[in-house]
Amino acid sequence: MPHWTHELAGTRARQSEREWLSPDADRIRSTLGDGAVTWAVEVGEDIATRISREMPILREGASQPSAVRRATTSTALRALTLVAGLGEPDTSLASAEVEEVAVDFARRGLELNDLLGSIRVGYAVLAAAILDAALRLIPPAESSAELRRVSVLLFEVLDQFTGVAATTFLEERSAWAAGVSAARLDFVKKIVEAEPVDPSRADEVLGYPLGGHHLAIIAWSGPHAGHDLRSIVDPVLRHWGIPTATLVIPVGLQTIWAWGAVSPDQGHVLREPLPEFGDISVVVGQLGSGVDGFRRSHMEARAVERIVRLRADQPRTTCTHEDFALEVLLLAEPDAAAGFASRLLGPLADDDARTADLRSTLIRYLDMDHSLAKVAAAEHISKNTVTYRVHKALSLCEHPPGASTTNLRAALRVHEWLRGGTTSRPDA
Incomplete structure (x- = not known):
């Protein structure tokens, strides 16, 4: 039997x-x-x-x-x-x-x-x-x-x-x-957790100056990644300028924490989108100064990492806190954010292709200062189609005519992020 x-x-x-x-x-x-x-x-x-x-x-x-x-x-x-x-x-x-x-x-x-x-x-x-x-x-x-x-x-x-x-x-x-990486990780954790540290010990333990301006990176991969995680650090930092020093610490088997010392006058130039690295995800904090900036930039990268990991079936991606600071704030409490988006969007949150088109057009319309012509050109459709889609989308979510769209725009950002929409720069 x-x-x-x-x-x-x-x-x-x-x-x-x-x-x-x-x-x-x-x-x-x-x-x-x-x-x-x-x-x-x-x-x-x-x-x-x-x-x-x-x-x-x-x-x-x-x-x-x-x-x-x-x-x-x-x-x-x-x-x-x-x-x-x-x-x-x-x-x-x-x-x-x-x-x-x-x-x-x-x-x-x-x-x-x-x-x-x-x-x-x-x-x-x-x-x-x-x-x-x-x-x-x-x-x-x-x-x-x-x-x-x-x-x-x-x-x-x-x-x-x-x-x-x-x-x-x-x-x-x-x-x-007993290893150097462990000593460096322990020292960095003290900085990240705002414990007092002796800056003079940084050169000895980290081999990296804490007195400069820092940009933090977190990168991770799957078990069969074809890239060395360390290889992405320099190409990413070069989008802000030529780094004068770098610190790379392995954290587990498939993650690194990294920092680069970047000149502050190079931190505010207009950048091209960051490169993609195939099977590696990369998140970047914002430029910070001194020990506090070292810590803050890392925490910003951690915040972006947190929301990237929320996304269902997330493909490998590269994104910065600078470009997604609003999503970081909106998704600080993911369950509450998802509930907020669901309540505001109602049927406009449905997953079918037609509703997705309505959302896409509405998002462009709100982001492009309600310009029918700009949306029509961006989506290669007629202005009449834009008008129909916008009115239909607003009808589905029962948005009152003439009311502020602030909450609606936030709900759309939350929904698009959680459903795995693009991680390109919002203004790209």
């Missing part, structure tokens, strides 16, 4: 995760079917979501969300392999992806309790998902014995799983603490 795990099935279509699933997925697919793999992928995603929600410290300064999801999905696949008896009896629940995340936690200066806390939260989701599935699929007469077997198995493998993750974390932290 087939094992009950043959009946597992997911609820969504197969997506791009097939490109990075571990070999365990192939074993499960060949034995239990594609539905079991989809089920495990969904459980992995649920685990990653719960960890992010219940442990806010991991949303910033932790592993890339994609890396966490790969680890949680790999754990769900391993657990299913063990429950179904597909692997060797001594198969470890901890995978290479789990060890990668443990290394990343250590390099980002997090604590062991942060790692262990994420394991506790995630394991509760995993165990509940497996036991709920067993209870649903096993005949009542057989469920008691099987639930007990699965519960004992999950309990037994947890200790080894936690041990592997903790050992990997501690070994990496020990090695990292």
Whole structure:
């Protein structure tokens, strides 16, 4: 009689995760079917979501969300392999992806309790998902014995799983603490957190002058990026001028924090749009002076990074705080901003192509000082079409005639950002 795990099935279509699933997925697919793999992928995603929600410290300064999801999905696949008896009896629940995340936690200066806390939260989701599935699929007469077997198995493998993750974390932290990058990251964190520092120590520890004018950069990539993150620093800084000094600090496996000393008279020239770097995302703060400027420019870059990561299916992008300062303010509380936009836009927020065209034309109309001719030229349509679209859009969101458009424009900016609209400069 087939094992009950043959009946597992997911609820969504197969997506791009097939490109990075571990070999365990192939074993499960060949034995239990594609539905079991989809089920495990969904459980992995649920685990990653719960960890992010219940442990806010991991949303910033932790592993890339994609890396966490790969680890949680790999754990769900391993657990299913063990429950179904597909692997060797001594198969470890901890995978290479789990060890990668443990290394990343250590390099980002997090604590062991942060790692262990994420394991506790995630394991509760995993165990509940497996036991709920067993209870649903096993005949009542057989469920008691099987639930007990699965519960004992999950309990037994947890200790080894936690041990592997903790050992990997501690070994990496020990090695990292002895390195120059760790010392620099520790010094920079003190500056960013507004702790008092001795500027004379900066040259010794950072090899970078804190007394000048600074421009901060944050760059990150996916697991298979084709670029060296350090290679983007100089091309970005040269849009403000030739840097006299640079500081680049790896933060985790796929992120860097960087600063460049740039002459202040080069900070306000009209710039061309920043280049794109394929599979690397780059965000830039504004020019700042001294220690405070060093800190402020970095915090501005962090604020842009935060809103970039809010966007669904975000392609790699390059953008600056200077160009998106309004979005940073509007999205300081993302849930509240999304609710604000939804209330103001109503049906104008729908995802169909026709409504998207109405929004696009309305945004141009508001940004171009209500000039029908300018919008018609920009969108290559007639002025009558512009008039129709604007009136239709305003009707859909029930905007009162003659009323201020300030709130409406803010709602449109929020909506377009969250739905993954362009990250080109607003005035481009």
